[in-house]
Amino acid sequence: MSRMNLPSSAAVGRVASLHMHPAEPGAPLTTVNQIEVVAAKGINGESRYFGKLSRRTGQPSRRQLSLIEREQIAELAATLGLETIPPGAVRANIETTGINLVELIGKQIQIGDAILFVYEARRPCQKMDAICVGLRDLMENSRQGVLAEIIHSGTIRSEDPVSCLS
Secondary structure, eight states, X not given: OOGGGSOOOXXXXXXXXXEEOOSSTTSOOEEESEEEEETTTEETTOTTTTTOBOTTTSSBOSOOEEEEEHHHHHHHHHHTTOSOOOTTTTOOSEEEESOOSGGGTTEEEEETTEEEEEEEEOOOOTHHHXXXXXXXXXXXXXXXXXXXXXXXXXXXXXXXXEEEOO
């Protein structure tokens, strides 16, 4: 299915940056210009999470992509008295601008020629306090981004529009 065959909708945001997890837990994420996502598996080449199975169900893990808004990151930094939190530091795969991701929980979105299903808010981990003590607590209650499953494989690039399909 090419971009031409996908449902059309108004763009409501943009990809600000893309990040891949390293194989070793806790190491910094790598910033990339594009990612290839595979339906029901994750980001191609991201060995730590790609094709991971749920320990509970034995089925593919729903956690295939994480997204957060740059505006949210800037607000968190300001609250903590930080000038900035660098791209990729909060360990999300996709950082966006111009869109409220939490409002998209339960909906399908299109980024590039990929289609994602946003299924829940992220749960901030202890690594957030390594950026700045108190960040993890601030990220609770819909200030931590979202998790998504990949419904349709495709390429996602920096600056791609983010569109709600449902």
